Amino acid sequence: MQTTRLLSLLTTALLLAGSPLSALAAGSTSEPPATATIGIQAQSLSGAYLAAKAAQLEGDLEAASDFYRQALAIDPDSDLLQQDAMFAFFANGRFEEGIDLAAKLRDTPEASKVARITLGVDALRKGDYDKAIAELDIVNPSDLDALLLGHLTAWAELGAGRVDSALSRIDGLDSAPWYAIFNAYEKGLLAEVAGRVDVARRSYGQVVDDQELARTSPDAYLAAAEALARLEMRANNSDAALAAVDKGLELVGSYDPLLHLRQRIEKGEMIEPAVADVQDGAAETLYILGQAINRGDGQQVALLYFQLARAIEPRSPALLTALAGIAERSERLDLAISYYREIPESSAYRRTADLQIGLDLWYAERKDEAKEHLRRAVRDYPDDVQAHTALADVLAADKDYAGAAEALDQAVRLAEAEDSAGWNLYYQRGIAHERLKQWDKAEPDFRKSLELSPNQPAVLNYLGYSWVDMNRNLEEGLDMIKKAVTLRPNDGYIIDSLGWAYYRLGRYEEAVDELERAVLITPMDPTINDHLGDAYWHVGRKREAEFQWERALNGEPAPEPNVVEAIKVKLEKGLQPETDEGGSADGQAEPAEDASAPSGPRANATPPESGTEAD
Template sequence: MRMIRLRLILLAGSAALALPAVAQEAPIVVDPAAPAVRDVIPPPSDPAIMQAPEPAPAAPPAIVIPAQALTPAIPAVWAPTPTNAEGRSAYGLYLSGRLAALRGDRETSAEFLAQSQALTPEQPRLTSEAFLAALLAGDLDNVTRLSASGEDLPLGEAGSLAVAVEALRQGDGAKARATLATPLAGPFDRPVRYLTPVVDAAAGDWDAALAPVIDTPAELATALILRDQRARLLELRRQYDAADAEFQTLLATPQARRLFGVHYGAFLERRGRKEDARNAYLASLSGQSPDPRALVEMNRMNHRGRAPAQPTVAQIGADALSFAALEATEQGGNELAVIYLQLSLALQSDDSVTLRLAQALVRAEQKHLARDTFAQVGPTNPIQYAAAQVGLADILAEDEDKAGALEALQRADVAAPEQPTVARRLAAGLIDVERYEEALAVLNRPNVNVAGQSPEFHFLRGFALSSLNRLDEAEAELWTALQQAPDNPALLNQLGYLWVDTGRRVDQGAEMLARAHAADPENGNIQDSLGWAQYRLGQYETAVDTLEQAVAKQPSNAEIVDHLGDAYWQVGRKREANWQWTRVLTLAPDAERRTSVERKIASGGPASMPVADATPSTAPVTGSEP
């Protein structure tokens, strides 16, 4: 079977068709005089912030709802059942919250559970569930309220962190400092460590806030984050020379130039040192994971925009929580990353953090909330907006909303037309709805169809061309892609099936399909391709066995079921063949397949198909012969 769902294809031997890291494209080179929008779509996972020999801490615990909560019993103390002003019962609200959670709608779940808990505060299990739901949904008001319940809450120390953040948001530094005075156990000790200087500053203890940072080789990342904070806090105290010196010490570490160059550039702009600021922004664009914020700042400078405002204490605190989320992500703590990013946004609204929150929610399998969060990223920064729209498209595609996914990809393309990553995703979306000519127009743009382009572009171009029956061109594109990723099962499947199905190079195609199946044995599409190759070679009994396994993996795939019916017919199992063909008609086949199957049923079997000639054709193939 040649068609693998394009939005989900992963070219394992090279880069992926999923939201890619910028390392998959050519290195960025920015002309300081006229910086163009480059391919700097941020990756779905945060970039590494450390390369020091810091021992990896134990992975933080996953956040799970207690098993006993999955089958709630009606508590006896709820008789008579409390109701709210609208007449909704506490238990009805609880069930609505649980149902919303099962559907993946954490925000609605948190709202219903909080309402139910407010009516029945004596229920400890409900308090725990409402607290967890509010944490993941970023409902800081209810997290703070429930933290004061006195219950022994799961991840209760996150509640203390939330109370401190809420106090910081309200400008009550003394309360925030008092809340964090009691040490929190891991993993919450990390964000507390980063927040401590900020909380000290908010409480007015500038001596503590500006205490020198002590470098230790085992905690390089921590030292970098604290140095960045100290430099920015020094600027707030108008100690500009000391702030500059701290930034210089910080940026002597190569990875710090990328992570904190934007902060230093903004500081230099505020000091009137525009060329130095431009160089700091350029440093943030170096390497394989450039910071898209730097490109926006450079574009603003070129348009003579004002320098960024000096950060507030709350903004510096928001950045501290954002870095804690980065660490949690690296350690596999996706739910913790969600909590820290929600708290960061409570202190400072920032589209870059909103984008990271949406990506963290995807990793934490909170799809409904991730979808809504992607949609909250505004168009001010076109790169971030494009990345958010691509993420939104992924979720819509998983929900089988092809039209909605394509609209999101088109919005991304309008926002960032020079981004090859976006163009590639848009082309895949167009192919997914069979708009092949439009996909080719995207793939043949001057900034996309360039020397050294990644194999995904050749793959997509070959797929579209083969769908338009432009087989020689398709063959050349797929062969070129295969030279770049020779062991990739998707490429082996696509070119192998083309060769087998058209009779061009049946033996070679069958060999490719065998390799593809060996590399991805659980893929029903690839197994169908292999079975069809066996059928074309006259190996009908073997084909039956292979195609039965493929149907078992994808029982609702009309093409695979059709192929199995053909194989049954060839081995004399005609009643089973007719049963399979009849079933094809219930699986929403395309018009061409429906007509073909109806003809087979009416005429009593498939049209005779000679066993394929194994002699290779003379069709041109770019590059050396396989």
């Protein structure tokens, strides 16, 4: 029909490089009211559709959903429009609206797979298990789809009372070697819900006893350790329960759910099972597989899995945390904060939520709220290293280095003295002391950081350059910067430090060589361009120096006002002795910041993301 042709043309114009799933990575929200919320009324079908697509591309799925509803009101029969709207509704957490469209699109080739999976999930959550099995019987699935469909179907089989069939279905999933950890964990959950405790114990143990499996999915490994600990505690085997917890903590020592569970076990509390019923199990399936692919392009599909899981289990703290993480990566910080605030006070995820709320408030430019929130978090978690570190990060970003140093004093006091992971605490405190011009305190911190972790390029760069800048330990300092460059040969900021160290030592030709390399890697940085301009001036390449200073004025991020004025003076009068002493345009040379420098307040307050190996 003509409408479908129009929408096809619009889709081609807007999303040549994308697919209908391209918007799924943009963010999500809890189930909102069905009424329009943006207050903007499109004047035509094409206007509504274009506005919906534009909102998707900008990551505003709430507005996209509203415009899709307006477009559907004009033309409710377009398959293409229904398909795009269905994906947006599911990504936005509007499950009921998405299901209505899925029922219409069940047999449409372009949308059939997603439509049938979501219809199967809907049947599962409603307890209509035979219908779920029928919907999930999809031919020629990919490896990932086959695993998801097999696990969800096994839960439906269990719900229908066919325990042996459910467990056999898991055993029959063997087309890819990476299935192993997921199959063992799922079989344990199924067996435990079915009351077959020995089978569950063996299945969980199969995961926990082979830490190599964690390379495929750290989340599944940690979940299996937690499930085994819960099972053993419910069987009055507290020692075995603690042993299972310890296995998980060997992988990630700061994983809050296991630390929280350990405290409860030691208190002798009643411990709930990992999943309570078929619905919980199906939601866990979607969550664990979603976490396994929740990075890069896979985040699109992970968001769909998470939202389907939330349709079954809307209050899951793990799901809320995962959805908040996607919202953060999409820079939808208010949405992330709203997810974190839904997490119950009693949850093991509450501490993570509190710290991330503070950091998200900062990045949302609600800086006073952020500082107050994190000060309250420090009061609530006085013995928590990450709480003090998060506060220090925002204070340092606010240039309150005295406050940052004080918070880091507490973090260092609480951290294990010889824990190599603590190098960053000393590094950050060293920077705070250096900015306060307390070098007698800064240098020991940098040295301690390198003692704990000798090959940290950020620390080598900072300490080495600081020495060169102060005309101390020149050879050792230059060697440190060279080592940092060797460790990070493609880091323009560290190469800039090496070039600038040569400049400060009067080795201008060598400075030019390094600074030219740095500016090729990081061409828009104003400081690097400014440094190269100064070096060019000293070797007589004055026209090129002026060109680099002009580039510095137009760099990203924009230089500070005092730097702008100093560069303008150089453009007018050339490099003057009074500006040449410190070398840089503002007369105050500092070590170049790199990706590891605390230039922004992002603390490691969340558990390790799926797909990364724990340290």
